[in-house]
C-alpha cells in the first residue's frame with residue numbers, strides 16, 4: 409500500500425472511533441507535504457499513527473497552539489470546527505521536532521483492554537495443557553502492561569467478574585452465543601517475561617508520554633485506564649528484555665521451567681513483523697517444540713485477519729508441527745469479544 413492509502417485506511421478505521429483523527433488522517437492523505445514528513449517512519453511502522461502520535465506528544469507537553477483546542481486531552485470542551493488547517497500549520501512550524509519523533513519512535517500502544525482476550529485465552533491453554541501453571545512470554549510487550557493481566561478486574565457482561573479489585577477495570581461485552589472459558593481459579597503464572605525491540609519504561613516520563621500520545625485523544629476511558637495500569641506496573645515493573653523476538657526467543661524458551669506450560673503470546677504485534685517475520689517466528693517456535701520435547705502454546709492475532717476484524721488465534725506446536733484454531737473475534741481495545749472456540753469443560 410502507498411502512504412496515501414495507509415492514511416485513507418486509517419481514516420476509514422478512525423471513522424468509528426474518532427471524528428478528530430478521521431479528519432486529520434483524511435486531510436493528510438491528500439497533502440503531499442505532510443505525507444513527506446510521515447514518510448520518515450521506519451520500515452514496517454504505521455506512518456499515520458506515528459505522525460498523529462508525534463503531534464499529540466508535543467501537545468501533551470503543553471505546546472500552546474490553536475490545535476490544542478480540538479484535543480480532549482488538552483481541553484474539556486473541544487472545538488467543533490475543522491481542525492485540519494491548524495494541524496497542518498502545527499506540523500509545518502514544528503517540522504523538525506515532528507520528524508525526529510516520527511523517525512525515532514515506534515508504534516507501541518500498550519492497550520490493557522486487550523487483556524479481555526488474554527484471560528479466556530490463558531484459561532483455554534491451561535485446559536488443553538491439563539496443567540495449572542503457565543510460563544508466559546510476551547512478544548512485542550511494549551511496557552509489559554499486559555503481563556500484569558491478573559492484577560486487573562475483568563467484568564464480562566453476563567458472564568461474571570474475575571480478578572482482584574483493581575483501579576484497572578476491563579468490561580467487555582460478550583457477543584454471540586458461545587461462552588468464553590472463564591474461571592475464578594486462574595492458572596498460576598510461574599514465569600512472566602516480555603520481549604520488545606524497544607521496551608518502554610513505566611518509570612521514564614518520556615516513555616510514559618509517548619504511550620499516552622499513542623492513545624486517541626477523544627478516548628478518555630482508555631487514557632484513564634492507561635494511567636491506572638501504569639500505576640499498577642510501577643509497583644512491580646514487568647520484566648521486558650530488549651531484542652528482536654526472532655533472535656532471542658529460542659534462548660528465552662530454553663530457560664523456562666520445565667514443569668510449567670510454555671505459552672508465548674502477543675497482541676497487535678505480528679503485523680509489525682510482516683509475512684516473512686511471522687513465518688520465521690512460527691519456524692522458530694516449531695524448532696523449540698522439537699528441542700524441548702514439549703508442546704509450545706502460541707497465542708496471537710491471526711496474521712491473516714489483522715486488517716479486518718481482529719481475530720485471536722491459538723496454535724499448538726508439537727514436535728515441529730503446528731495446528732491452529734481461531735479463538736475469538738474482538739474489538740481492538742477489548743470493548744467486546746465474540747468467543748468462537750470449543751474450550752471444553
Ligand SMILES: C[S@@+](CC[C@H](N)C(=O)[O-])C[C@H]1O[C@@H](n2cnc3c(N)ncnc32)[C@H](O)[C@@H]1O
Pocket residue numbers: 514515516517518519520522547548549550554603604605606651652653654674675676677680681
Ligand atoms: C503495536 S505494539 C503492541 C504492544 C502490546 N502488545 C499491546 O497490544 O498493547 C507492537 C509492539 O511490538 C514490538 N515489536 C515489533 N516487532 C518486534 C520484534 N521483531 N521483536 C520484538 N518486539 C517487536 C514493537 O516494538 C511494539 O512495542
